[in-house]
Amino acid sequence: MKTLLAAYSGVQKGTGSSILSALLELPSAPWLSKSKLVKHLQVISVLHFILTFLALGIASTVLLVYLFCTDCWVIAALYTAWLIFDWNTPKQGGRRSTWVRNWTVWTYFRDYFPIRLIKTHNLLPSRNYIFGYHPHGIFCFGAFCNFSTEATGFSKKFPGIRPSLATLAGNFRLPLLRDYLMFGGICPVNRNSIDYLLSRNGTGNAVVIVVGGAAESLDCAPGLNSVTLKNRKGFVKLALQKGADLVPVYSFGENEAYKQVMFAEGSWWRHVQRRLQKLLGFAPCLFHGCGFFSSESWGMVPYCKPINTVVGEPITVARVEDPTPDMIDMYHSMYINSLTTLFDKYKTRFGLKETDYLLVR
Structure with a gap:
């Protein structure tokens, strides 16, 4: 256990020396x-990501409130x-850190699936x-x-471009x-933040927007290739107002990471999910992956898929401060066609059948 902790410490700090020395000290036990x-380090890196997003904000808020009630209130203040x-x-x-983006832990995160x-x-x-x-x-x-x-080498593949998810x-x-x-x-993902990046931060900025948002997560399950896009036109209008080129991006395998309980449209449970999504900003999905020690058990660990x-071909967008609805619809249609073409071109390369198609909701 000490060896495992030492190894992960090196991963978190972004140095490989601790990992290497820990590996050399490992006993020859087959287990x-x-x-x-x-593999365990890869699983830990993925759980670290999941727990950070699910619990870090809430836990730190509770801790901050608690500190105000103790002798350490000065730290909280x-x-x-x-x-x-x-x-x-x-x-x-924001406050981008090249050091954090290059942590070694992210290479373990990448290799777990793997992600390319x-x-x-x-x-x-x-x-x-705008991606x-x-x-x-x-x-x-x-x-x-x-x-x-930087685990997949974005800066090397797209030099001079700064991505902001x-x-x-x-x-x-x-x-x-x-x-x-x-x-x-x-x-x-609000107007002020994106406005700043696209108009007051120079050029070479790429704002990555998950267009389908939380609503799309309700339709994610292995074997489903659908996107929520038909009525999502705000990002197109923003691209026109800022003169930012539109770039379609599709991740083959993103829906394979978990199995989700799908409720039929019109059902009571689906209605509850939609209502909570509007209230909370995210969709409460019922899903499961595999366990920490076994892929046969249920747990929070995603499947190794x-x-x-x-990243597709950019659509050149002219700057129009007050775009008309017809102009927005035209570029929106161009974007949908570009995304569909991208999907059709690469689907068989990544395990889908020629007859599979992208459903645009």
């Missing part, structure tokens, strides 16, 4: 071979003062971009790994979680 240790002072930073480009980033066209650093990411899946594993870390603005109201997200280059994220 703890080098390959099994690596200082952090609260800093929080107030730093409140608008997420909406002004496929480049199809060059992107010019002299332009700004439409599809599908949402349960936890957006592909979006996070490809655009909030947009997520729920409510996450940036929670202590510690907000800082953790900003270190990865993640920003709030490859996720291949394909």
Whole structure:
């Protein structure tokens, strides 16, 4: 156990020396071979990501309130003062950390599935971009790994482009979680934040928007290839107003990570999910993966299914400060056609059948 903890410590810090020395000290016991240790580190890295998003914000908020009731209230007061002072930073480009984006833990996260980033066209650093990411899946594993870390080599494949994954603005109201997200280059998915990145932060910015959002997660399950897009036109209007090129992105395998209990449209349970999604900002899905020690048991660990994220050809968008509905509809149709073409071109390469098609809801 000490050896395992030492190894993970090196992973978290972003150094490989602790891992290597820990591996060399491993006994020759068959139940703890080098390959099994690596697999455990991969699982731990994925659970670290899941628990961070599910629990870090709530846990840190409770801790902050508790500290105010103890002799350590000064620490809580200082952090609260800093929080107030730093409140608008997420909406002004955030606080990206190259060190955090290059943590070794993300390479273990990448290799668990594994996750790959496929480049199809060059992107010019002299332009700004809006990436439409599809599908949402349960936890957006592909979006996070490809655009909030350097595990798949985004900066090397797209030199001069700075990706910023947009997520729920409510996450940036929670202590510690907000800082953790900003270190990865993640920003709030609201008008002020995206406006700043696309108009006051120079060029070479790529805002990654999971267009289907929480509603799309309700339709994610193995074997389903559907996106929520027909009535999602806000990102197109924003691209026109800022003169940012639209780039379709599709992750093959994102929906394979978990199995979800699907409720039929019109059912009482589906109605409850939709209502909670509007109230909370995220959809309460009933899903399961596998257990920590066995793929045959149920648990929070996602299934080891490859996720291949394909970045498509950019659609050049002219800047129009007040675009008409017809103009928005035209570019929206172009985007849907481009996404569908991207899906059809790569589907057989990543395990789908020629007869499979992309359902646009």
